[in-house]
Amino acid sequence: MTRIPDAVSVASLDTHRLIVAVANSGHTDVSSNLPPSGVASVLRQIADRYEEKAGQCLGAFVDGVPCPVHDAPASVSEAALDAGRHAADGAADGMRRAQRPAGLDALLDHLAAAMSLDDDQDVDEPEALTAGVVRASLDFNDGDRDQVLATLRDVLLDTTTTRTPEQALAAARILLTAHARQIAALIDAHYRAIRTESGLNRSTRGLLTGYEGARKIVARYADGLADEQALAEAADREQAEQ
Template structure:
């Protein structure tokens, strides 16, 4: 028959700064609203206290009894403040002198690994992807200069990390769009000139030059698009098993 506890304590981060729950089965659960170095120091001080109630100062080690100065009872909130002020030295002294129980070391190792993993997951910024650049282009489609507005947004987005390959991909996409903008401007000027002056001996060379410039710029844009397609294809092949 399952034992029914005499009392159940309910704790939350509204009333507590650090909560560690160790069930009979399964991993420990950690909730914390302290800075991580402070929380780690609190756990280490708890481990030191469980390992040796007599304390770690010279007086306690010499007499074998709790030191009236260093081992005097303190309030939990005061202990947390002291832990924040003496996190590094206290941890170093405790780890150098203490031989903790193996089960306690396992718990502390698990808590430290969990907090480190959560911190890395929280702090790791997202990478700049080609989809981000293309989405920004689509978002700025109604802007007076779509590519210029998108370049501004990409340069201002300092939260996203970018490797040289990702930066090169963003440059290809933006330059391709810019080249197609220029080609469209040349084509519009070609049509306007022909509509206004017609195809005559004096305008034939000018119109031919416009058409040649449009083809050159369009070919440049197509080349950038082909290079980017090849780069994305190679990247996808490396990801696939």
């Protein structure tokens, strides 16, 4: 016998937040304008409601009467164990629901704030940008196409070293001295190339004299920077010895 309903209700998402249609055969249709987490929460509430049974066995489910065997009151030890299990489940659920920092950087900051160094653990002090560090970087880039440019790049990109205004000024003096000597060498090379190709005569004398004068000006500038740096380093040594 087929039961035919007296009326058919029409529901839409304009009037309902969640619509679940379960046919006798085929797929179950679920429509909702709730977020996925909200739909899951509602469906869990429905499932919890329909799982409320009279007892724990099939007989109690059919008869609606608690079973004297399976639904008997738990002993004190069993109740304690059951309470412990519920407490553990609650703690695990709380840990899962705890808010985590968003993003890798925030997570690392969160871990760093939660951790502390042991009292006996040594902390490495960052290296300072001393004149020796800058000169060592120049030596390292000696084979580069432009030694000073490569060293300037390395100094600017190095965020691991600390620097005071005096140390930054010392680095600038050292790099500008090396750069000025590069320019002087280029002028000297051009001077020698013209003299080798055209010789020293009336037409080239003025040009070569200009090149030689420019080389001396740049060389004096480099020597002046080197002298200033030498005096600064001597003053630092004297202050350290006091």
